[in-house]
Amino acid sequence: MTPILPGATLGVLGGGQLGRYALIAARTMGYRTAVLDPDPQAPAKAVADIRFDAEYGDESALAELAAIADVVTVEFENPPADALEFMARRTRVAPSPEAVAIAQDRIREKQFLVDSGFPVGSFAVVAGADADPPMTYPAILKTARMGYDGKGQRTVADGSGMRAAWRVMGSVPCVLEQALTLETEVSVIAARTASGDVAAFPVAENTHVDGILDLTVAPAAVTSKIADRAVGLAMAIADALDYVGVLAVEMFVVNGELLVNEIAPRPHNSGHWTLDVAQTSQFAQQVRAVCGVGLGDVTMTRPAAAMVNLLGDLWTPQTPDWRQVLELPHAALHLYGKSAPRAGRKMGHITTWAQNPGTAATLALRARASLSRA
Numbered sequence: 001m002t003p004i005l006p007g008a009t010l011g012v013l014g015g016g017q018l019g020r021y022a023l024i025a026a027r028t029m030g031y032r033t034a035v036l037d038p039d040p041q042a043p044a045k046a047v048a049d050i051r052f053d054a055e056y057g058d059e060s061a062l063a064e065l066a067a068i069a070d071v072v073t074v075e076f077e078n079p080p081a082d083a084l085e086f087m088a089r090r091t092r093v094a095p096s097p098e099a100v101a102i103a104q105d106r107i108r109e110k111q112f113l114v115d116s117g118f119p120v121g122s123f124a125v126v127a128g129a130d131a132d133p134p135m136t137y138p139a140i141l142k143t144a145r146m147g148y149d150g151k152g153q154r155t156v157a158d159g160s161g162m163r164a165a166w167r168v169m170g171s172v173p174c175v176l177e178q179a180l181t182l183e184t185e186v187s188v189i190a191a192r193t194a195s196g197d198v199a200a201f202p203v204a205e206n207t208h209v210d211g212i213l214d215l216t217v218a219p220a221a222v223t224s225k226i227a228d229r230a231v232g233l234a235m236a237i238a239d240a241l242d243y244v245g246v247l248a249v250e251m252f253v254v255n256g257e258l259l260v261n262e263i264a265p266r267p268h269n270s271g272h273w274t275l276d277v278a279q280t281s282q283f284a285q286q287v288r289a290v291c292g293v294g295l296g297d298v299t300m301t302r303p304a305a306a307m308v309n310l311l312g313d314l315w316t317p318q319t320p321d322w323r324q325v326l327e328l329p330h331a332a333l334h335l336y337g338k339s340a341p342r343a344g345r346k347m348g349h350i351t352t353w354a355q356n357p358g359t360a361a362t363l364a365l366r367a368r369a370s371l372s373r374a
């Protein structure tokens with residue numbers, strides 16, 4: 001594959017914060033940037049050379065984007081598969097429409113993981129009102145498509161509760177997963193090029209609150225055996241998908257073993273610390289991977305990093321006083337340029353660094369707490 005060099009144009013489908021950082025990284029390296037998102041105020045539009053305010057199904061806009069972009073990538077898992085296939089007939093698209101289609105549908109994702117021999121927790125597919133699959137309850141019912149940040153999920157206590165929840169959730173195809181007792185959750189951000197080179201950042205450890213990522217710490221406080229196995233799984237998944245780009249693999253640690261939770265076909269919130277505490281950020285890595293110009297150094301620049309999300313809730317009763325964080329010597333403030341701070345909406349994050357993961361986590365949590373003190 002011929003490398004796509006600076007001066008060429010990188011297009012991104014989706015204009016959220018992940019697209020924004022991808023385009024910043026691309027610009028830093030000398031690429032031209034284009035973004036397509038229905039929202040004229042989408043965060044990535046502020047840093048794009050070329051903007052399309054269009055729906056993801058708008059074929060004339062997709063054709064224009066494909067015409068100007070040397071390669072198109074994605075920044076969320078839910079672009080319609082048709083849109084990616086449409087573009088792939090006109091320009092290079094990475095990751096492949098097929099890989100995105102698998103990652104965006106929990107049923108296909110689970111099937112892929114099982115068929116490829118990767119470990120997953122016990123689950124069943126639920127597609128009808130009379131479903132009664134063998135399952136150890138409590139369990140979690142998840143819509144197959146369009147879920148994120150814990151949306152589209154319900155914990156259910158038994159079969160009849162599950163069937164009632166299925167109807168409430170719109171009678172759409174779902175997966176039912178046993179609710180596992182998690183020792184912890186980890187994620188691996190890996191990158192793979194078309195020629196099969198792979199690299200992964202150190203394993204991160206994640207804490208979720210109400211289904212939304214709250215705190216990430218790197219490196220994860222797991223044994224080296226588990227860390228190596230997590231990286232090995234992520235790289236093997238990238239190979240099995242013939243993946244090109246950056247992907248994140250979320251995993252559960254249960255009884256000392258790793259189970260794959262889900263795959264995100266893009267950079268990930270749990271990799272935001274790489275913007276400040278790694279030689280290459282996950283976004284620069286994404287640009288390198290999709291352009292086929294060789295992967296960057298994934299080494300951390302400090303012994304440990306932590307990241308806390310800043311959700312819209314923090315804007316009540318008023319916009320936080322950012323000086324509290326800006327004054328800290330070992331912290332970086334990131335705001336995504338979103339104008340409407342709705343509850344649960346990811347508005348920004350804080351990264352901290354320290355000699356060890358515990359201290360980094362404490363610094364990050366304290367920095368955020370200082371924002372909500374009057």
Ligand SMILES: Nc1ncnc2c1ncn2[C@@H]1O[C@H](COP(=O)(O)OP(=O)(O)O)[C@@H](O)[C@H]1O
Nearest residue numbers: 140147148149150151177178179180208211262
């Ligand atoms: N089977 C499960 N057992 C225990 N906890 C789970 C299970 N599935 C999800 N969770 C919790 O909910 C979070 C969000 O679920 P996930 O499937 O990753 O959905 P999303 O696409 O919203 O990130 C997980 O990170 C984990 O904390």
Ligand SMILES: [Mg+2]
Nearest residue numbers: 149250261262
């Ligand atoms: Mg998840």
